[in-house]
Amino acid sequence: MVDLSGKVALVTGGGRGVGLGIATALREAGARVMLSGRTAAVLAVAAERLADARYVVGDVRDEVACGAIVDGTVAAFGGIDILVNNAQEVPLGRIEDVTDAAFVAGFESGPLAAFRLMKLVAPAMRSRGGGVIFNLVSSAAVRWDMAGFGAYGAVKQAMRVLGRAAASEWGRDNIRVLSVAPHALSEAMERWIAAHADEAAAFFRTIPLGRLGDPHTDIGRAVAMLASDDAGYLTGATIPLDGGQASFD
Template identity: 65%
Template sequence: MLAGKVALVTGGGQGVGRGIALALARRGARVALVGRTPARLEAVAAEIGDGATCFTADIKDAAAVSAAVHAVAEHFGGIDILVNNAQEVPLGPLLAVEDSAFEAGFASGPLASFRLMKACRPYLRQRGGGTIINLASSAAVRWDMSNYGAYAAVKQATRALTRAAAAEWGPDNIRVLAIAPHANSPGLQGWVDDNPEEAEAFFRTIPLRRVGDCEDDIGNAVAALCGPDLSYLTGATIPLDGGQANFG
């Protein structure tokens, strides 16, 4: 389904990024794993085998982002898919979130996605179009925003960029989508382990009563969104959360 496509996945060394990278590779895509920790990237590349290459970069660094995108395009001969997965998460009540954490959330989230989208756009256009997947969050539409305000603000900015890019770049056959996943990532598992009662209550708010598997549920959905069967879908936020969120 994705044979011959080149996918750049940020934060591809663990969790959701790893799951998406594995799912894309299983459908024939060649995968560029971009992140800060070479050992994690290399471990995922080893799982994928031929067709995966690692590129070390801090996505909060504008020069590093530009260099990584150009290196990926040069290595693979182009780029067809961009997955903006990496994100530092500012959580906690507003009075407890430091400016530095809030700024890091924006720098690693919407600002990094903004830079990556702009850097990748010429390569996608050269290939006749492509797909950009940005990661949003249902935290933005929680019934209780306590402790999630800073994180939701970051992710809502990403959704706005998604809509704008979809509108502006659609004539070039570049589709831009956001997903809002609940996934059993190391970060979520750590939260479950530390907050078992809150986690149990949280699971009860999910109609399917579980969080998604990073590869089977989230990765496979992203692979489908990047494929030809959904080529008329753009500008939308796709909730991959077992039916919990209502984005209206």
């Protein structure tokens, strides 16, 4: 059993989907959990499901909000040991169809938010002897057919590069940084399946395990294990929690 007792975790986009699945697993392992997101009602329901979890409302695209999210977590729990950068606006579509606004929103909510939040939590982690940062990325960045995924892939690859750099720069501070690329049956994935039934069917046939992961049992519990001391020598890597589909070589 993974034991994260005494650890404090901040999960952005933690009110639903993969974020909630990860938050649930971290809480089950004993961590105290702060959820962040843009909708108070969604966060309140999620926090109620997790014993003793709390939440703070904020948009990670906003620099001031990022600071308030981190400060609120430290004020509530006394520090931060685990950061999960999960919140993301997804700029899907072919290059000629993705607007500048959607592309910018993808970068602001993805790599720029992760960049800000990683820098904000690093001092708190150092003061507690280290920590673990997870950046949620995607195998869409290494698809065999990138049509329709260029903007999204660019956003997620930027997060991987930032994670590698942070792992290199902060390793001596015992701060580990990992990229996690999940395939999970979240609400967003369900909407994509409904809108792209034929493409989704073809996509699922390429997953060796033949199914999407469960946000809690398949993705969340793996993240909880990676956050534990049992994975203490692993940093700077991309972990494909995708049923064996992607190759990040």
